[in-house]
Amino acid sequence: MAEIVYDIWGPEKIIEVHDPKTGMRGFTVIHSTALGPAKGGIRMEPDVTKEEVFGLARAMTWKCALADLPFGGGKSGIIADPKKENKQEIVAAFARAIKPVCPSQYVAAPDMNMGEKEMATFANTNGDMKSITGKPISMGGIPHELGSTGFGVYLSTLVALKHKSINVEGATIAIEGFGNVGQFTAKFLAENGAKIVAVSDSKGTMYNPDGFDVEKLIDIKNTTRAVKNYPQGEQKTNEELFELEVDVLVPGARPDVIRERNVDKIKAKIVVEAANIPMTEVMELRLHEKGILVIPDFVANAGGVISSYVEYSGGTNDDAFRMIEEKTNKNTELVLTHAEEKDIIPREAALEIAKERIKAAMEKKQESVGEENKTNNI
Numbered sequence: 001m002a003e004i005v006y007d008i009w010g011p012e013k014i015i016e017v018h019d020p021k022t023g024m025r026g027f028t029v030i031h032s033t034a035l036g037p038a039k040g041g042i043r044m045e046p047d048v049t050k051e052e053v054f055g056l057a058r059a060m061t062w063k064c065a066l067a068d069l070p071f072g073g074g075k076s077g078i079i080a081d082p083k084k085e086n087k088q089e090i091v092a093a094f095a096r097a098i099k100p101v102c103p104s105q106y107v108a109a110p111d112m113n114m115g116e117k118e119m120a121t122f123a124n125t126n127g128d129m130k131s132i133t134g135k136p137i138s139m140g141g142i143p144h145e146l147g148s149t150g151f152g153v154y155l156s157t158l159v160a161l162k163h164k165s166i167n168v169e170g171a172t173i174a175i176e177g178f179g180n181v182g183q184f185t186a187k188f189l190a191e192n193g194a195k196i197v198a199v200s201d202s203k204g205t206m207y208n209p210d211g212f213d214v215e216k217l218i219d220i221k222n223t224t225r226a227v228k229n230y231p232q233g234e235q236k237t238n239e240e241l242f243e244l245e246v247d248v249l250v251p252g253a254r255p256d257v258i259r260e261r262n263v264d265k266i267k268a269k270i271v272v273e274a275a276n277i278p279m280t281e282v283m284e285l286r287l288h289e290k291g292i293l294v295i296p297d298f299v300a301n302a303g304g305v306i307s308s309y310v311e312y313s314g315g316t317n318d319d320a321f322r323m324i325e326e327k328t329n330k331n332t333e334l335v336l337t338h339a340e341e342k343d344i345i346p347r348e349a350a351l352e353i354a355k356e357r358i359k360a361a362m363e364k365k366q367e368s369v370g371e372e373n374k375t376n377n378i
Contacts, residue, residue, distance in 0.1 A: 004054045009061060009358065010073070011054060012038075013105070017097035022086060024093040026078040029057035030106050034361040037103055038074025039064055039305060041111030041134075042094070042122075044087075048077035059276065060305070063298035065354035066335075067327055069309045074106045082113035091118045095125035102131040109308050110134040116143050133308035142311040142320050144304050150184025151321060152303020152328045153274040156295050157189060157248055159332040160270045164293055169193035172211075172246040174268070176200050176238070177253025178227050181274050181301070183218050185250060190214040198241050199227050200253075205241045208233035242266055251278035258283050266292065273297035281347055288345045296347040298354075299335050303328060 004011070010031035018025050027050055030038040040060040043053075053075045061073025076098070080090050091114075095102075102108065109132060110119055119135045126132070135141030142148070161168050171194045175182045178199045186196045195211030203226040206212075212230065220229050228235050242249065242258065245267040251257050252274035258266065259279065263286050271287060272295045273279075284294045303324045310320040339349035 004051055005058075009058070009355070011057065013101070014050065014054070015098060015101065016050075017094065019090075019093035019097060022089045022093045024078065024080065024090045024097070026076060026080075026094050026097070027053060028074065028076040028098050028101065028106055029053050030072070030074045030101065031057035032061040032072035032358065033105055034358050034365065035065060035072050036070035037072060038106045039069075039071035039109065039308065040073060040075035040106075041109040042076040042078060042114050042118075043111035044078040044080050044082045044090075044113040044118075046079065046081050048079055050077070053077040056276065059298055061358065062351060062354040063302050063305055065357045066298060066331055066350055067302040067306055067309075068331070068357070069305065071107070071305070071309065075111075076106075076108060088118070088121045091121045092125040095122040095131075099126055099131075102126055103128055107308075107312060108132040109305075110144060116141070116145070130312055133311045135311070140311070140314070142307050142315075142317050144307065145180060146307075146317055147180070147184035147187075148307035148320055148324060149274070149301050149304040150181045150186075151188060152306065152324050153181060153185045153250065153252070153272060153300050154188035154192075155303075155325060155328040156300040156332045157185070157250070157270070157272045158192070159329060159336070160272060160293055160295050161248070163336050164269055166247050166269065170195060171248060172197045172209075173248045173250065174198035174241055174244050174246045175250045175252055175274075176241055176257060176278075177251070177275065178217075178221050179253070182250070182252040183221070185252065185274060186212075186214050187218065194248075197246060198236070198244055200238045200241050201225075201227050204228040205236040205238050206230050206233045207236050207241075207244065244268070248272060250274050254278070256280070258287075263287065264290075266290075268292060271295070272300050274301050276301070281345070284345055284347055293336075294346060295332065296335075296350050299332055299346065299350050302331070 013030040015028045057075035064071040116136045198207045243265045248270045249268035255277040307320040335350045339346045
């Protein structure tokens, strides 16, 4: 497990909270507020750790900076079983506990095992609609269930295909994970002529070299809970999905799925990281050395946080999709150009750009404080 690292970038605060009445235990990591209030979701898991939340908060700092949003990076974790009957009481207790920093220093959002209902509970308990995003539409929310993250992954994929001179028409795509993000990624790519030839979920992988009817596949997944129930194709193991000869591989579910045991078996020309941390930087470098283009997670999956910013600003779902398109296209192009110019991997290029933006904001803040001090001393 990664350790908590204290450096010039953060964390600024780590808040631990406990409510004896409900049994709620949790923490919020405010990694950086250089660009604005820290933005990041709340996950609820029995084994969530401070170290895990720190790593995710730090990643949100880079993601928001690269997306050029006035947000810093943060994240929260609630140590609880999400199937407990008093789940909403636990969420409310957490909202009360971190109210002093919401939304002035931290703006929450949904993450693992947290959805619209929990966001509504949090907002109502906090009393400020800007304290959290991902709320129901009736509360002015733009739920991530509308496909914002998958839309961003799709756009990053289009830029990557163009970069590798591969026509989207007929391009072959394999997607690990067929939940919300995987489904929308598949839907948008298929609508633009790509062939979705392999998908997986926790119950297995389905492969069809002729391509799936994506609408039918989504319906089967949502009604039977398993992609293996699609009638045409060949069942494979989840590990075999990573070894397919495709144009694009989209790891879109679990972390650390590309590692020492399978990194040299990957035959895709492009890997677009829809999931957070599907491999280490060392594995990305290995793929880069083989000529495989890797679009990093905080470049490809920023659609969700861009949508969150639009909700926070009072915009609509249409506004969100317009901004996701504009920012994802611009930033993916920027990262790939920067990586080529400096002969570095895209992740390193993306981090350089993000850190430059944060550093400039930090220096501006320091100048502003200096000017204020001068005025006060007159």
